[in-house]
Amino acid sequence: MPIQLRIIAIALAVLFFGYIIRLVRKDRAEIRHMLKWLILALMILFGAIFSNTASQLAHFLGIKTLTSLALFILVGALLTISLKYQMSLISAEKQIKNLIQEISLLKKEVYERNTEVKNQGRKNNE
Numbered sequence: 001m002p003i004q005l006r007i008i009a010i011a012l013a014v015l016f017f018g019y020i021i022r023l024v025r026k027d028r029a030e031i032r033h034m035l036k037w038l039i040l041a042l043m044i045l046f047g048a049i050f051s052n053t054a055s056q057l058a059h060f061l062g063i064k065t066l067t068s069l070a071l072f073i074l075v076g077a078l079l080t081i082s083l084k085y086q087m088s089l090i091s092a093e094k095q096i097k098n099l100i101q102e103i104s105l106l107k108k109e110v111y112e113r114n115t116e117v118k119n120q121g122r123k124n125n126e
Helices: 003-025 031-049 051-060 066-125
Strands: none
Touching: 003 031, 031 051, 031 066, 051 066
């Protein structure tokens, strides 16, 4: 891997790592959700620092370049993360639907009780 590319990869990994830490500190993200991104940043940093070892690993796996291996791993990781978030979104949508239905039933029950109380009040006044 050319030295210029290594320097860029290291700089971007450090910046990304710093940005993630900043998001957590400002309470804009939770550490449990950002852990995946921290691991990805560390993978990029590891690949840039130990590019010779990573290149040997790529060749051992039958991949010609380290860049192709990194791209393959990162795309796979991002697809997995995306799938996990999609599943949690579907679960949240189901929970929201159930809560809306429960609130609607409670509103109906409150309305019916209020109507009953008003009707009893009218009967008592007559």
